[in-house]
Amino acid sequence: MRTTVVRRIGDSPRQRGSMSGQSCPDIFELSDGSFAVVGREATAELDAELPPDASRADHERIVVITRETLIAAKKDIPDA
Template sequence: MESTFPCIVRRLGDPPRQRGSVTGSSCPDIFELSDGNFAVIGTEATAALDPELPTDGRADYERIVVITRETLLRAKRDIPDA
């Protein structure tokens, strides 16, 4: 069966191991997809943060994930301007 999701093209920023995750217990990550969108691996926090969102903040099928500041800052150099 063919997947309806795009493929991962590349990781943005440094791998978790270079950010200090030697055990694999904390591996937030950001990936660019073949359709130009991004996929994020983070800690699921929908229940905790959903009440703080504006009323138009999230569709039922979407989830809130948290990544570390360091993960995003290290990915910044790889995020295209346009």
């Protein structure tokens, strides 16, 4: 079964003040219950900064979203 985007989590970039479309971090809930994040790719910058008990597979990337994006999504993130 193909995974699809079910809904946006939090406010849209436009609601958060991005009128230019140049900076649009976003969070989406997927049909399989996972979440997808659109953000700035920062693997090279932050990989060595991960704590000792954290790891990243070769196919995974570290993505940064703004604090504002995550706080705006908080109301839509399920507790369970």
